[in-house]
Amino acid sequence: MGKKLFKHTILFLGLLSALKIFSSSVPPEKGVAFPSPELLRLDPGKDASAWNSGFTAVYQTLLKNLHLPSGFFKTRYAYPSPIFRGVYLWDSAFIAQVWKPWDVKTAEDVLKAVLDNAAPDGRLKHFVSPYDKSGYTQPPVIAWSVWELYQWSKDKEFLAYAYPILKNYQLWLSANRGFENGLYFWAHSYESGIDNSPRFSSADEKIKRDLSSIAPVDINSYVYSQNLLLAKMAEVLGKTQEAQAFQKNADTLARLINEKLWDPETGLYYDRDLKTDQLLKIKTIASLLPLFAGIPDQDQAKKLRDHIMNPAEFNTYFPLPSVSRDDPSFEKDCWRGPVWINTAYMVLKGLKNYGYDAEASELAYRIVERVYANYQLTGKLVEFYDPDQDGFKDLHRKRGNLYKLITLGDKPQANFVGWTGLVNTLLIEELVGFKKQEDKRILAPEFPTLAKGLSLKLTIPSENLTIEIQVLDDASARGKIISENKPREFLVSPGTKIEF
Secondary structure: OOHHHHHHHHHHHHHHHHHHOOOOOOEEEOOOOOOEEEEEEOOOOOOOOHHHHHHHHHHHHHHHHHOOOOOOEEOOOOOOOOOOOOHHHHHHHHHHHHHHHOOOOHHHHHHHHHHOOOOOOOOOOOEEOOOOOOOOOOOHHHHHHHHHHHOOOOOOOOHHHHHHHHHHHHHHHHOEEEEOOOOOOOOOOHHOOOOOOOOOOOOOOOOOOOOOOOOOOHHHHHHHHHHHHHHHHHHHOOOHHHHHHHHHHHHHHHHHHHHHHOOOOOOEEEEOOOOEEEEEOOOOOHHHHHHHOOOOOHHHHHHHHHHOOOHHHOOOOOEEEOOOOOEOOOOOOOHHOOOOOOHHHHHHHHHHHHHOHHHHHHHHHHHHHHHHHHHHHOOOOEEEEEEOOOOOOOOOOOOOOOHHHHHHOOOOOOOOOHHHHHHHHHHHHHHOOOOEEEEEEOOOOOHHHHOOEEEEEEHHHHOOOOEEEEEEEOOOOEEEEEEEOEEHHHHEEEOOOEEE
């Protein structure tokens, strides 16, 4: 080989090596059909490297927490993190949304691991694990997750598979978690997913509220949403009478929630003790969840929006704490104050439902920044975050509960992807604004003004799609869509969408 050719060969191999290092996508394995989405933040902002490394770490951890079929599971299944060795109902619903832009078929498998293991009476189980079992359920958000996947894939076969299982689950909830007046209850605080909330217990769970007469705002919001989405599924599947019945159930429940759980004095929803007929006025993230379901009218939604954007309440440094910052019960212990990405995600979706796009954009951007910054600072993606500062030094898990200390430790668990991975879905769907609806691909960038100067390149291999985007001073966005090697330039203001 001549010296010149040798020199060019070395340069070429070096370039290939550099490109390999430069690429941040996660290669497919475990039956995943595509490489992961890839983010490259191009501006010189101080957080650029944190975004790039955090985005990649989410998908690396997501893949590690995916398991091949075994034991109880006929499909691939997902653990929230290595220490939680079970398939959890509501965790899986959110994990599927993290998988969705990477590989929707994997996302469907994650949900099938829950749906395939429904109890004979229709109950969807709190968790499924070879190491333990539970007679409880968990928040019924899986119908929402199924519907979100259907919007992306238009996989009618998957919808037809899931619908009868979800229908039976709703019948079970009505029979086993329904009060005579039409509202619903949790049989145990663990069913709520927000275990040691001040709504239910002391921080260490040694003192527990009797839930037998409590109508909680969260389960009623979830059940309303489930009925509404079952109606939509039934309509798609040609089951018109069933669609009408589920819609009627949803309408009735929405009326009850607004009659019984809304407090006009404070402009929030609360749990009601049906025995004393008193609202339990503890200001938590659950008070905001009717937004996610679409229950409030526009005036009620405006009041909820005002609470969300108030820095003394939910608009903290790391936004959307699990308990309002000014509530007397706030403390940095698990569900008594720290930020959890799944509940924050639902509130952001709720703001979008009511046209509060600018508010949702600002909060989403700050959540994305904080998760990625904490990853760069600590090397960890964790269960819950400090609403006041970066790092985990002030956070605790059920202080005083010796069993939890021994089994899980005092701090949030790491490698929690898990619903913390929703940070990437927020970036893709709510900030960059790429979604799929009604057989159309939509781009609707929605960045806040504090993101001005941001420049990034997002590649989604499952869609054969690259989006280059730069945020301008007025929060408008310009860039390029490259689909099937065909570039299309755009310049859009917030609230504008492009169909392609």
